[in-house]
Amino acid sequence: DSGVTQTPKHLITATGQRVTLRCSPRSGDLSVYWYQQSLDQGLQFLIQYYNGEERAKGNILERFSAQQFPDLHSELNLSSLELGDSALYFCASSARSVPAPTEAFFGQGTRLTVV
């Protein structure tokens, strides 16, 4: 158990809908990273928050947004969903702002299926 909790584990929704994915980082970790893993693309970095502020942005679509709350949990909002958004969405957390995976702990992921 990495200590990072993601909910829900599975989500099935229709095209055009909006969903919210939630991540609770390990106790004490200030950084939260969101990644998308689709079958043909591998892991893609979406966005990082550090202590409530956006720290780095990757290949995140305009239809997607995220935030980190004062209690450090984070939410990833996906709207106007398309079939191509079906993927595993991972959250990782680390104590510092660096992205090195040896210092980051991954959640189990949320599998999103858009039908």
Place this chain on the structure above:
Amino acid sequence: KNEVEQSPQNLTAQEGEFITINCSYSVGISALHWLQQHPGGGIVSLFMLSSGKKKHGRLIATINIQEKHSSLHITASHPRDSAVYICAPYSGGGADGLTFGKGTHLIIQP
């Protein structure tokens, strides 16, 4: 952008075999990570290395920075090693400096 190529994409082997997974990348890096993703999704970091070789149990990772190449070896493979192995080179500059290979899907048959 760092282009990462892993080979093979899929590998099925018998228990006890020596396994090699390769990773090549296109841009100079400061470190490279090997990750393991088990069925069910969870991702675990195995190694971070910036030069030479590291060993952890039956796993060995090597890197040649000049050649832009890294390998992950598994000795005396076991069915519990069945997983996806992902190479992730880090070229610095923040979280977006970490790129990922598409992974090698390894199945070890008893």
